[in-house]
Amino acid sequence: MFKLLDGKVVRDEIKGNLRTVILPMKEKPVLAIVQVGDNAESNTYIEQKKKFAEQIGAEVRHVRLPDAVVEDAVIAQINELNADRAVKGILLQLPIPAGLNKEAVIETIDPNKDVDGLTSTSVKKLWSNTKDGFVPATAKAVISLLDYYGIILEGKHVVIIGRSELVGKPLFLSFINRNATVTLCHSKTNNLKETSQKADILVVAVGDPEFVTKDFVSQGQVVVDVGINSVPANGNKLQEEVADRRLVGDVKFDEVKTVVGALSPVPGGVGPLTVASLFENLVQAVNSRV
Helix, strand or coil: CCCEEEHHHHHHHHHHHHHHCCCCCCCCCEEEEEECCCCHHHHHHHHHHHHHHHHHCCCEEEEECCCCCCHHHHHHHHHHHHCCCCCEEEEEEECCCCCCCCCHHHHCHHHHCCCCCCCCHHHHHHHCCCCCCCCCCCHHHHHHHHHCCCCCCCEEEEEECCCCCHHHHHHHHHHHHHHCCEEECCCCCCCCHHHHHCCCCCEEEECCCECCCCCCCCCCCEEECCEEEEEEEECCCCCCCCCCCCEECCCCHHCCCCCEEEECCCCCCCHHHHHHHHHHHHHHHHCCCC
């Protein structure tokens, strides 16, 4: 029987848990978001984070810096936030202008406040499976989705398509740390369809609209679609549609769902959980030290 992996249900449960933890706190935990430039997509993501924070009793401090800002000024701003005791988490909203050294800026973030899990300290802790490290929010969201629906990870063969720093690579480690056997694929992988078909759990994060068709999957698989792409509407209307466009994932949903055992939708799957996972990291930052 086919199972829809509805992320909104999981998000709402996490939201309730976070409210229970945060509302009794004497001071609202503050997440500082540093944005360089005025990227429209980034603006949308930041508004989602602000809205979620309000719903759970947390606070977002949005620090805007101009496109032309010099690297030293960005680093100085982050150091100021590092020193601010009220700020419990710091996130550099990506992407940033090409003229800035992303790695240098990220490494400036206090590892105790690195709720995006991108500093070398966080990466090392994920490698070593240290429980008090921060896992990047999207990778954390995928694991939470599978756990909620009772999908066992231990001993399973997981295939991930996509090797990004935010999703593919941290997911590889997260699954390994849960005793799965993992194959990490990418655009240069030979026999990609055949490899995907052999998976117990297939995670797709390539940023290519409806890239995975029924030829990639097999009966009974669990498929998690991390992609989110805006494409021409073609007459299909969704609530999330903007103008004449609609949102689709990296998986051809209507085709793949006729084959597999479980599949996450786009929108409504991993996406809603990503913001919730970020604020789980914020609470972790309040309650512990890396």
